[in-house]
Amino acid sequence: MVVGELAESADLLIIGGGPGGYAAAIRAAQLGREVTLIERGGAAGLGGVCLHVGCIPSKALIEVAGAAHRTGELSRAGLQASGVAVSLPRFQAWRAELCARLARGVGELLARGGVRVVHGEARFNRPDRVAVRTPDDRALFFEFEHAIIATGSRPIELDGLPFDGARVLDSTAALALEETPASVAVVGAGYIGLELGTALAKLGARATVVEALDRVLPSVDASLTAPVLRRLRALGVDLRLRSTAERIDGDRLVVAAPGGEERVEAEKVVVAVGRRPNTDELGLDAAGIRTAASARGADGADGRAPACATGLIPVGDDMRATERIAAIGDVVAGPALAHKATAEAAVAAEALSGMPAAFDAQAVPEVIFTDPEIGTVGLTEAQARAAGMDPVVATFPLAASGRAGTLDERDGFTRVVADRATDRVVGVHIVGPHASELIAGGALAIELMAAPGDVAATIHPHPTLSEGLREAAALALGHPIHVSG
Amino acid sequence: MTSLEFRLPDVGEGIADAEIIAWQVAVGDHVTEHQDLVEIQTDKATVVIPCPATGVIASLSGEVGDTIDVGSVLAVIEVAEAEAASGEAAAAERVPAPATERAPAAATAARLPRGQLPLAAPTTRRLARELGVKLDAVEGSGPHGRILREDVEREANGEAPAAAAATAPAPAPTPAPPGDVVPLRGVRRTIAHTLTRAWLEVPRIVDYREVDATALLRARASLRQRALDRGEQALAKALTPTPFVVRAAVLAAREHPYVNASIDLEREEIALHRHYNVGIATAGPDGLTVPVVHDADQRSLAEIALQIVELATAARDRRLRPDQLAGPTLTVNNFGALGTWMGTPIVRPPEVANIGVGAIRDQVVAVDGAPVVRPTMVLSTAGDHRVLDGDTLAAFVTTLARLLEDPVLLFEDLR
Numbered sequence: 092m093v094v095g096e097l098a099e100s101a102d103l104l105i106i107g108g109g110p111g112g113y114a115a116a117i118r119a120a121q122l123g124r125e126v127t128l129i130e131r132g133g134a135a136g137l138g139g140v141c142l143h144v145g146c147i148p149s150k151a152l153i154e155v156a157g158a159a160h161r162t163g164e165l166s167r168a169g170l171q172a173s174g175v176a177v178s179l180p181r182f183q184a185w186r187a188e189l190c191a192r193l194a195r196g197v198g199e200l201l202a203r204g205g206v207r208v209v210h211g212e213a214r215f216n217r218p219d220r221v222a223v224r225t226p227d228d229r230a231l232f233f234e235f236e237h238a239i240i241a242t243g244s245r246p247i248e249l250d251g252l253p254f255d256g257a258r259v260l261d262s263t264a265a266l267a268l269e270e271t272p273a274s275v276a277v278v279g280a281g282y283i284g285l286e287l288g289t290a291l292a293k294l295g296a297r298a299t300v301v302e303a304l305d306r307v308l309p310s311v312d313a314s315l316t317a318p319v320l321r322r323l324r325a326l327g328v329d330l331r332l333r334s335t336a337e338r339i340d341g342d343r344l345v346v347a348a349p350g351g352e353e354r355v356e357a358e359k360v361v362v363a364v365g366r367r368p369n370t371d372e373l374g375l376d377a378a379g380i381r382t383a384a385s386a387r388g389a390d391g392a393d394g395r396a397p398a399c400a401t402g403l404i405p406v407g408d409d410m411r412a413t414e415r416i417a418a419i420g421d422v423v424a425g426p427a428l429a430h431k432a433t434a435e436a437a438v439a440a441e442a443l444s445g446m447p448a449a450f451d452a453q454a455v456p457e458v459i460f461t462d463p464e465i466g467t468v469g470l471t472e473a474q475a476r477a478a479g480m481d482p483v484v485a486t487f488p489l490a491a492s493g494r495a496g497t498l499d500e501r502d503g504f505t506r507v508v509a510d511r512a513t514d515r516v517v518g519v520h521i522v523g524p525h526a527s528e529l530i531a532g533g534a535l536a537i538e539l540m541a542a543p544g545d546v547a548a549t550i551h552p553h554p555t556l557s558e559g560l561r562e563a564a565a566l567a568l569g570h571p572i573h574v575s576g
Numbered sequence: 577m578t579s580l581e582f583r584l585p586d587v588g589e590g591i592a593d594a595e596i597i598a599w600q601v602a603v604g605d606h607v608t609e610h611q612d613l614v615e616i617q618t619d620k621a622t623v624v625i626p627c628p629a630t631g632v633i634a635s636l637s638g639e640v641g642d643t644i645d646v647g648s649v650l651a652v653i654e655v656a657e658a659e660a661a662s663g664e665a666a667a668a669e670r671v672p673a674p675a676t677e678r679a680p681a682a683a684t685a686a687r688l689p690r691g692q693l694p695l696a697a698p699t700t701r702r703l704a705r706e707l708g709v710k711l712d713a714v715e716g717s718g719p720h721g722r723i724l725r726e727d728v729e730r731e732a733n734g735e736a737p738a739a740a741a742a743t744a745p746a747p748a749p750t751p752a753p754p755g756d757v758v759p760l761r762g763v764r765r766t767i768a769h770t771l772t773r774a775w776l777e778v779p780r781i782v783d784y785r786e787v788d789a790t791a792l793l794r795a796r797a798s799l800r801q802r803a804l805d806r807g808e809q810a811l812a813k814a815l816t817p818t819p820f821v822v823r824a825a826v827l828a829a830r831e832h833p834y835v836n837a838s839i840d841l842e843r844e845e846i847a848l849h850r851h852y853n854v855g856i857a858t859a860g861p862d863g864l865t866v867p868v869v870h871d872a873d874q875r876s877l878a879e880i881a882l883q884i885v886e887l888a889t890a891a892r893d894r895r896l897r898p899d900q901l902a903g904p905t906l907t908v909n910n911f912g913a914l915g916t917w918m919g920t921p922i923v924r925p926p927e928v929a930n931i932g933v934g935a936i937r938d939q940v941v942a943v944d945g946a947p948v949v950r951p952t953m954v955l956s957t958a959g960d961h962r963v964l965d966g967d968t969l970a971a972f973v974t975t976l977a978r979l980l981e982d983p984v985l986l987f988e989d990l991r
């Protein structure tokens with residue numbers, strides 16, 4: 092690094108080009124700010140983990156694996172197909188092109204907003220200044236008026252199982268597989284682990300899921316996981332609860348189980364035990380920011396497992412950590428979800444531009460692309476009770492849905508939780524096909540304070556899975572059509 | 577952490593529910609015992625209920641404008657003393673301290689605490705931020721207290737809430753007259769409802785009686801001087817005509833028990849009360865309230881006088897407790913303090929009498945055939961004709977007038 096360097100001035104500097112960072116850049120540009128965005132992957136890295144090694148590629152893999160698997164399942168409905176197979180190399184080429192195209196799209200949006208994208212890794216060296224190390228090892232300095240930290244998170248590594256990209260994989264490497272392993276051990280039954288495990292099982296791998304806790308998907312209410320567990324069993328996924336992955340021994344993964352040491356067949360081991368915020372190499376001390384030693388954010392407070400234990404940046408409702416610097420996405424408390432980062436991005440950009448913005452979303456939906464999918468938003472019955480409400484809970488079973496029948500699906504439900512005192516929907520929980528799409532209706536109902544009567548009186552098209560929400564709301568009122576109240 | 581469920585206390589006989597007028601605390605607030613918790617409206621008056629314990633407000637039941645039943649949960653308070661014992665729960669609530677130039681208040685979790693969902697849509701919440709309006713201060717006029725954009729705008733402009741206007745259908749054919757519309761809320765609404773009922777229900781008779789107040793004023797002057805001599809300025813000040821009338825009314829009612837009574841037409845009964853609880857009509861900031869001097873027959877004149885002052889002060893400060901409003905058996909209304917000479921008090925069922933006290937003023941009266949100037953006071957005593965006939969009411973007033981014209985008789989019974 093050069094000493095006595097000359098700094099460029101930056102009006103609004105954004106560190107990280109993921110779904111938080113690029114959304115903040117676009118919103119700030121709309122507000123007339125001159126935006127400089129630092130992305131360590133350069134223009135090709137725009138979109139971040141979500142676009143390149145997270146949401147998008149994983150959904151692409153789940154889609155292809157699911158489609159292949161379903162052709163076999165629909166044989167009883169008359170579908171005759173043979174020799175259906177997934178070519179992972181072709182999938183990977185298609186996926187790479189898809190991600191590159193989407194990243195180019197982000198780049199075009201940023202260019203249209205006049206956002207300058209700088210390739211490099213940023214580090215604060217003063218409360219108003221960062222140094223950026225470029226790929227060719229030059230140092231650039233920026234003195235900023237305002238900055239937004241949107242550096243995201245990375246997978247947590249286990250001591251006994253360091254990632255090597257060949258045998259022990261993080262989610263990124265697992266999504267880049269060119270060949271379906273004969274056997275795979277997935278460590279961690281959170282949503283990333285279960286999504287990957289399910290997809291690999293559908294591609295033909297013998298899958299084992301190892302989880303230290305006594306349940307899967309600890310971030311959602313246990314009642315939502317039963318259909319997923321039944322499905323995992325049907326797919327032949329071997330679930331080892333209360334078990335800890337210890338080390339590799341030959342072609343096996345050694346697991347400490349309640350009954351003693353077990354050896355699990357594992358050509359590949361995928362470790363998905365959580366994510367850690369990328370805040371340790373940002374020079375936050377120099378910025379005047381201290382991360383939380385043991386952060387228990389909004390997530391911990393509502394009974395969900397914290398996304399990670401340490402390294403979160405404390406922020407206010409306006410996402411600011413200091414007068415000049417805001418932080419958004421996985422580096423602050425709350426679920427590590429792209430849509431939460433995007434929502435926070437607008438707040439940060441507006442707040443730093445002098446608008447009275449605040450992150451006051453009443454509910455952050457969570458979607459899990461297991462089989463069946465889970466979509467959940469707002470309060471569960473237990474959370475509603477804990478909040479002092481007298482909840483009305485109504486559950487409409489998928490088996491009563493005509494459209495679900497045409498999909499040959501019957502395991503799942505739509506549940507509405509409403510507060511009796513204020514006559515409003517406070518939670519919607521959907522388990523079933525396309526729950527990830529359907530849950531937005533629940534989020535809308537919650538934010539707009541819909542009464543169950545409002546939802547029930549809103550015409551939902553037939554024959555669709557979306558009718559489940561209307562039926563559950565009608566059930567809450569005591570007059571459903573397709574089940575007996 | 578221990579949760580204390582605080583239920584709406586039984587605020588007095590006959591009161592089954594109360595309307596929430598204003599929460600004085602919010603969920604998450606640290607509160608101390610006796611701190612104001614909520615302002616409620618019974619069918620008698622507005623009262624402030626204090627917090628029963630020190631701790632943190634976990635939840636509040638009901639929105640402003642909701643009616644809640646006696647005995648139902650009003651608030652849940654996490655009691656502070658348990659805080660230390662539950663490390664896990666406490667840690668969950670603790671917010672990491674910011675090592676920044678920001679005010680500590682800003683460093684909260686980035687999401688609203690669960691269960692504290694404001695009844696407002698996102699654009700309404702945004703508008704509130706833009707206009708600098710705190711949502712928990714806004715009275716929602718939508719269904720179940722939902723806060724609408726108009727409510728936020730109204731709050732920002734410092735206008736009165738329109739909740740009542742929204743629920744009370746306006747007479748459609750008549751165009752609204754020019755001028756301000758004041759919604760009927762709180763104490764005013766209660767006064768309107770209870771007095772409509774009183775007026776329609778009670779066949780009222782009024783006895784107007786002139787009282788020579790010469791002796792009363794002399795007695796009052798002597799007692800005042802005694803109080804001042806003893807350094808009891810407060811008592812001296814409290815010795816208005818009202819405590820004299822209260823004591824006289826109690827003594828007279830003992831001789832005429834049908835005045836200290838109530839009527840129940842359903843059961844076809846008249847209850848003759850053994851307690852003498854005298855309601856004191858009091859002008860409060862929100863309208864008329866009637867706090868009660870309980871067991872007035874057991875109290876000295878000085879005690880009555882001081883208590884009337886205490887009740888009037890509490891009413892003025894909106895600090896009346898429910899028990900201070902409960903169970904009147906008879907009412908005294910000293911409208912003379914306002915300069916009124918004669919009045920027409922309204923009997924508030926189930927009571928059967930209301931004694932109006934006029935201003936004392938010098939009048940020319942005939943004494944032994946000659947015009948003489950005497951300080952004179954008119955009593956306007958209203959009675960419920962279902963219980964009191966003209967003669968029974970007149971008999972009571974005659975006794976009352978005699979006691980006031982010769983106030984030494986007030987001390988005949990030295991209790």
